[in-house]
Amino acid sequence: MRTKEGVLYILTIFFHLNRGDFVKMRNIKYFSYERTINIFWFIFYLVILWFVLPVSLAIFLSFTTYPIINFLHKYCKIAYWIAAIIVEILILSCIVLLIIISINSIILIFPEIRDTLQNFPLFTEYESIFMQFLQEKSLSIFDSIVVYTANLFQIFMKHVIEVFIFLVAYYFALLETRKSRYWFFQYVPKKYRHEWQSHFSKVMQLFHYFVFVEFQLFTITLLILCAGFMMFQFDQAITKAFIVAFADVLPFFGIGVFLVPMSIYFYFNGNTFLCVAILLLYLFVQLTRQLAESMLWSNTLQLRTFHTFFISAASILLFGFYGILLSPLFLFLAVKLKEKSIFEQ
Known part of the structure; x- marks a missing residue:
């Protein structure tokens, strides 16, 4: 019984965030049917958005990048669909550039870190089995970083279809955003x-x-x-x-x-x-x-x-x-x- 009352109390707090009368919240009659249906609809939409995550991210990103496209279309006199393609290419270029810079930085720094560990005084002064084991484990950490990076690339390749869906959905979402920035709320x-x-x-x-x-x-x-x-x-x-x-x-x-x-x-x-x-x-x-x-x-x-x-x-x-x-x-x-x-x- 206490658990049930606690759950109801928490839900009541959540549903009355926009109300000022918190003294009456403990009374169950203020836990209205309309608010309950509202939150159930909200949870339902969240579940749907989670299952179609690439499309959801595309919609939210189109909402975020709309001001950039509108600027290119309004002040640079570029056709809206061309401006959408330009922005999409710029976003992809920034992501690829960030990945390249990160990988290049690791490639440049990795040999230096490896040589530093191999020449570390604690490793060279002691020849015991324990220190050799410690050295191998320390070096394997940096080897695992490279392997982890390669695994990330493999995971990315496995999700190429999802990436393709995201790009296509993002482009069409940008076109819909031209009519209304909140166009997706018509399905609410x-x-x-x-x-x-x-x-x-x-x-x-x-x-x-x-x-x-x-x-x-x-x-x-x-x-x-x-x-x-x-x-x-x-x-x-x-x-x-x-x-x-x-x-x-x-x-x-x-x-x-x-x-x-x-x-x-x-x-x-x-x-x-x-x-x-x-x-x-x-x-x-x-x-x-x-x-x-x-x-x-x-x-x-x-x-x-x-x-x-x-x-x-x-x-x-x-x-x-x-x-x-x-x-x-x-x-x-x-x-x-x-x-x-x-x-x-």
């Missing part, structure tokens, strides 16, 4: 269309700002690391800075994955100056990034940095890679919960 029951469209608009605004913030943080991290590595006179400073900055964007990674082991390496090599300098660079980047992130998010979400990280991490753990795309939705729900103050006594 008219009774819920306005409410869902309003929430969708807010979520997409938050998602666009989320991407913009991540790009700004990546740029700040990259510039600081480039300046620091050039001051330290590292070889291929820009390439190394790009790898470290890109790792900072990935979920549950960070610049510490590279900078802390690098600092330890220089310490064991007797180069105390570089050891301390890299640690200071690491602290400076982290401090700058946290301050910038707090400033960028504070005016929009009014959520603490820890809460933002916790929600994003939970989304990624629950839904994997797609949790990155769903994070803005959960952040939006968190903002709505905070606005209504439903957890205050």
Whole structure:
């Protein structure tokens, strides 16, 4: 009985996000039939979108990139369908370019890391079986990175059909977007269309700002690391800075994955100056990034940095890679919960 009451209480909170009367929520009569049907329709559409994920992503991407196509069509006097093809080619080019840069960076850095591990003092001074085993395991980690990259390429090839469907759906979605940016809501029951469209608009605004913030943080991290590595006179400073900055964007990674082991390496090599300098660079980047992130998010979400990280991490753990795309939705729900103050006594 307690479990049932708890579930009903949680559902009541969820369905009354846009209402101000939370004192009456504990009464089951306020759990209206219309709101129940509304949420069931919403869940039904989410399930459908999940099963046709390539088409869903194409629709959402067309909504996001419409301003670019409209600019090319309106100010550059390019035919709309040609502008759609140009934008699609630009997006594919950016993705391919990012993959090429990442693979090229790994190819350039991998031999240097491998040689460094092979010549590491702890490996050369001791000849015991334990140290040989440790060396082999350490080297196998970097071998596995190359194998993992190859596996990703194989997985991509297996999903060529899905990629093709995504590209075709994206092009036709762009053509439909010309008539109305919210054209896909015509398949939503008219009774819920306005409410869902309003929430969708807010979520997409938050998602666009989320991407913009991540790009700004990546740029700040990259510039600081480039300046620091050039001051330290590292070889291929820009390439190394790009790898470290890109790792900072990935979920549950960070610049510490590279900078802390690098600092330890220089310490064991007797180069105390570089050891301390890299640690200071690491602290400076982290401090700058946290301050910038707090400033960028504070005016929009009014959520603490820890809460933002916790929600994003939970989304990624629950839904994997797609949790990155769903994070803005959960952040939006968190903002709505905070606005209504439903957890205050």
